[in-house]
Amino acid sequence: RKAILAEPPSAIRVGRSGRVGGRRVTAIGRVQFAEQDNHRWDEWYLEADDGETFWLVEDARRYVMERPAGPVPLPEGFRLELGRTVEFHGQAWQVREWGHGHCVGGEGQGSQCGSR
Numbered sequence: 001r002k003a004i005l006a007e008p009p010s011a012i013r014v015g016r017s018g019r020v021g022g023r024r025v026t027a028i029g030r031v032q033f034a035e036q037d038n039h040r041w042d043e044w045y046l047e048a049d050d051g052e053t054f055w056l057v058e059d060a061r062r063y064v065m066e067r068p069a070g071p072v073p074l075p076e077g078f079r080l081e082l083g084r085t086v087e088f089h090g091q092a093w094q095v096r097e098w099g100h101g102h103c104v105g106g107e108g109q110g111s112q113c114g115s116r
Contacts, residue, residue, distance in 0.1 A: 005032045005105055008042050010058055014108040020056065020065065024049045029108035033101040041101075045110035053110075 008030075012018070017026045029045030041059035043066075048054075054067040072088050080086070085094045103113030 005030075005107065006040050008058060009061055012042075012044055012056075012058065020046065020048075027108070028053075029106065029110040031106040031110070031113065032104040034104050035099055035101045040104065045108065 012027055014027050014030055017024060019025065025046040025048050027044050028047050031043045031045075032040055033043065034040045041057065044056045044058060046054055046056050052067075054065060057064040057066060069088070072086065074086065078086075080095050080098075082095055082098050085092050087093070106112065
């Protein structure tokens with residue numbers, strides 16, 4: 001059984017290259033997620049010319065770059081919830097969105113639903 005992925009709204013496609021933050025990158029994979037109301041978003045697995053890989057989240061034509069940042073020490077009993085702020089590497093981050101999604105499917109490298 002093969003998942004039917006919705007067409008992404010942008011011109012990003014697996015195999016295409018472009019620039020992110022001045023760096024040349026190639027989309028090498030894609031995972032698509034959906035919420036219960038069928039709102040979908042794509043997470044693109046990108047590889048820079050220097051070999052670094054990271055994820056670019058595309059949701060309603062808004063883009064967020066994600067890459068591993070290491071563990072965040074949190075106070076005992078700390079719970080993430082909407083509006084809550086946590087400090088990480090000297091910067092304050094606030095939880096602005098919270099929900100449950102499921103993996104619809106993927107294509108290319110890193111595209112297995114459990115890999116993200």
